[in-house]
Amino acid sequence: MAISTGDFDFIRKLVLERSAIVLEPGKEYLVESRMLPLLHKEGLESIEILVGKLRGGTKNGLADLVVDALTTNETSFFRDIKPFEALKGHIIPDIIEKNKTTRELTIWCGASSSGQEPFTIAMILRNDFPQLLNWKINFISSDISREMLQRCRAGKYSQLEVNRGLPAMLLVKFFERVGTDWKVKDDLLKMIQFREINLAEPFPVLPKVDVLFLRNVLIYFDVEMKRSVLGKIKRVLKPEGYLFLGAAETTMNIDASFERLPLPQSGCYQLKG
Numbered sequence: 037m038a039i040s041t042g043d044f045d046f047i048r049k050l051v052l053e054r055s056a057i058v059l060e061p062g063k064e065y066l067v068e069s070r071m072l073p074l075l076h077k078e079g080l081e082s083i084e085i086l087v088g089k090l091r092g093g094t095k096n097g098l099a100d101l102v103v104d105a106l107t108t109n110e111t112s113f114f115r116d117i118k119p120f121e122a123l124k125g126h127i128i129p130d131i132i133e134k135n136k137t138t139r140e141l142t143i144w145c146g147a148s149s150s151g152q153e154p155f156t157i158a159m160i161l162r163n164d165f166p167q168l169l170n171w172k173i174n175f176i177s178s179d180i181s182r183e184m185l186q187r188c189r190a191g192k193y194s195q196l197e198v199n200r201g202l203p204a205m206l207l208v209k210f211f212e213r214v215g216t217d218w219k220v221k222d223d224l225l226k227m228i229q230f231r232e233i234n235l236a237e238p239f240p241v242l243p244k245v246d247v248l249f250l251r252n253v254l255i256y257f258d259v260e261m262k263r264s265v266l267g268k269i270k271r272v273l274k275p276e277g278y279l280f281l282g283a284a285e286t287t288m289n290i291d292a293s294f295e296r297l298p299l300p301q302s303g304c305y306q307l308k309g
């Protein structure tokens with residue numbers, strides 16, 4: 037099903053406005069393939085009819101579904117491993133020392149997709165830092181996609197998903213079998229508050245953050261939007277807080293207030309000074 041230039045342009049602008057995700061010309065194939073399940077679900081015969089409905093504004097929520105379908109949700113437990121080694125080996129021990137009088141830790145995972153990333157962090161906290169058990173932990177995990185947030189809240193993963201990066205010891209400790217799937221145990225699930233937050237919009241009021249994971253999402257934005265998001269991060273991060281970006285992302289040439297920490301391949305930054 038080939039998409040017309042006009043329909044592609046309409047969807048490209050809609051997605052840009054709502055999520056800041058940039059769909060370059062040449063991504064027509066992506067729109068075509070991602071729209072197929074949505075067309076099927078909505079009982080629509082073509083992208084042309086879908087765009088017609090969007091233009092007419094006749095169906096509430098349809099635009100959200102289009103944006104949802106065009107977000108890339110690739111993720112896995114312990115993705116890229118090094119950031120989590122840095123978290124366990126350096127960053128959490130440092131915060132435990134710094135916050136020992138308040139005994140409070142605030143973590144925000146800002147594009148959590150189907151939840152493997154926040155649950156990885158939660159497992160590290162529970163498994164490796166028993167001393168945090170009587171701390172107040174504010175753990176916010178967010179995404180723009182309602183479908184992904186539903187998956188996070190369900191905490192249910194297939195065998196294939198747990199096979200991607202989750203050590204057997206942690207699987208046994210923190211998950212229980214539900215049919216052929218694995219479900220995060222309640223204790224871990226309850227640590228995290230899942231919220232819908234669009235990074236392209238003003239951030240809601242949040243507690244000042246010790247650790248912010250914002251991995252593999254800036255990559256979809258243009259430079260101006262990256263700069264705008266980093267600007268908002270500066271206001272939400274504690275002065276000595278830590279920011280994790282994805283392996284292909286950087287603050288370099290975008291915002292000079294951050295410096296990369298010498299923790300190899302961790303993608304970890306702090307504010308200068």
Ligand SMILES: C[S@@+](CC[C@H](N)C(=O)[O-])C[C@H]1O[C@@H](n2cnc3c(N)ncnc32)[C@H](O)[C@@H]1O
Nearest residue numbers: 055107110111147149180181234235251252253
């Ligand atoms: C590739 S996943 C990254 C998941 C995880 N952080 C990781 O690195 O494994 C990108 C996520 O960013 C989310 N996203 C895209 N645009 C967004 C926006 N404007 N605000 C918040 N989340 C957004 C998508 O819904 C998707 O779940």
